[in-house]
Amino acid sequence: MSKNKDVPGEEQSGPLMADVARLAGVAISTVSRALANPGRVNEKTRAKIDAAAKQLGYTPNAMARGLRVGKSNIIMIILPGSLHYGASQIIPQVLQSINKSLIQGGHNLMIANLDRDETSERHILDLAFGGTVRGAIILSSKLPEVDGRSLANAGLPIVSMLLDMSDAGLPSVVTNDREAVREVTAELIRLGHRRFLYIAGPEGNYHDVERYGGVIEALDQAGLPAEAVSRSGGNLDYQHGFEIGIQAAGDFARLTEKPTAVIATSDDMAISFVSCVQRTGLSIPSDLSVVSFDGSPVCEFCSPPLSTIEQPVEEMGQAAVALLLDAIGRTEKELTTRTVIRSKLILRESMAAPKS
Template identity: 50%
Template sequence: MPKQTGIRAPGPSITDVAREAGVATSTVSRALTIPGRVAEPTRLKVEAAARKLGYTANQTARNLRVGVPRTIMIVLPDEIYIGASQTVSEVLRATAEGLTDRGFSLLIANVSRAADTDAHILSVAQGGTVSGVLLMASDMPKAEGRSLADTGLPIVSLHFDLSGEGVPSVVSNDHDAIAEATRALVALGHRRFLYIRGTLGNYHERERLAGVRDALAQSGLQEGALHLSQGDFNFSGGIAAAKDFLALPADERPTAVVCANDDMAIGFMRSVVDEGVRIPEDVSVIGFDGAAVAPFLTPALATIQQDTPGLGRRAATILMDMVLGEQLHNEQRFVVPATLVLRESVGPLL
């Protein structure tokens, strides 16, 4: 009996299908697992080749052929706050769905960023069980002089712009979206503004405050037109800002309040309404994030709606393309636009 020189898995391979269809193997993978991303003529050609050869896109066999683990590790923020906005949980859900659609699984690395958590994250990243890392609203983990960037794994940042550090980043257009909302309030006649800030140093806080300031300056309003109240992206930040607002004489109060997120807007609205302030007759209020509860408030909260499914799926797609070695453009910053939604909490200056 002749000696075997190699062992080949029975049946046709994805390479055979690609050769038969005259396309790249990556195109075959997309056509059979996420057909919506492939032009119909190409998809039909791939499907015909697969049928002719009797090829079945078995995920386990494909994992062995590709030779890389199909697990993505996600690193969550320092603290996961689950309020009305639900941004982190909604993006996490969309990300997981995007990964599952292409046969990847999701590994959650942490639920907090305690002192020894970053060391654990680096240990998992270097253990050979994950093929890429998604940073969600999180800085680069570092421990004992090492950084996650040193592991050589593909990394994508979601919600924080780390493109300046060479990390592909998927973000909302925070600055431009909140600037548009501020200009809309100016167009309604408002000239005295209060901005309720998020946590100091936070990426979103920096972008959104800059957007408000730039919009007011472009509208010809002086720096004194904007008052700031320190918040925390929590209901408590809005409640504290309401106390400062109510302490002012009625004729000196801002007539428009822009909040760094919906949770603080909700806290502010409830507190001032309890003290007899009318919204929007006495003050207009707008939030940021697009909390699902916003349309059901009284009055319904105007907000800037983030495309949370779009953010999660875009980040997942970019990272999987990197893991699989598919062609990427030179672009490092990917922006998913947010949408201004005006509701009953905003009105003209009376």
């Protein structure tokens, strides 16, 4: 009850609501209402209580409150594997943006990294079913699920980000991958390019499907055949962008009919690809145009500066949080929406008309 227990070795437990109540000369329940409810308590009493709380340095115990009201204010973010990529800041930016938005609404962000192992999944499910978290933002296409329990049945609001999972019933915030790639491909065609190399992420992945689809659509619209584009990559995850780019450089070297433009699905791929290809004596953009996806700041300082499609990560994070908080607020079944935020092409020297 009192600030310091009698037992000297005890854990420091801090002042309790009871202490505040005693100091202010009111009942505990009044303190509770004064600190939370708006108009439920007389202004004078409230002032007295506020003063007492401040004097004692009182901080309400989050777990006790959480237990009582049956909710926490913690949101977890489920990430696909690694947090760190080659040079991309996508994930950190997402975290930053989400955390910022969450804190404004009085929520907290917990990281629940989704490695491929069962331990991790079980961990995430414990968080969900154990009432630790109130909602989830997921950046992976795979919902954790292990022996009977699935995140889908945890009764938690979930929103997907970066990947469109509205088919699976999750409200999703994505960028216009397909359209953006279509447009940049069209631009390359307009510049005179007729043969392309597409550097893929993991095959079948949402981003890959969309972005490659964008390329094909652009070719189609220009009356070019689908064979105008060669594919490289497809077996590694986006986290291994540098390796993918290196492999792609190898693939490029082996092609008999050389493409004059390269569309990489991540900046990391483009960076290592360019590095390798320049070493073989090729010059960019005169021999080869390059454009990639993500909008990593470092692209500006590459030689030559790389054109890139910037993902609106900040806005996507905000939107995801807004959606989630909204779903938490309402009691009805959340309606599955799909929010698209347009990405932005940043044109730099790596794109030019082909030589001949």
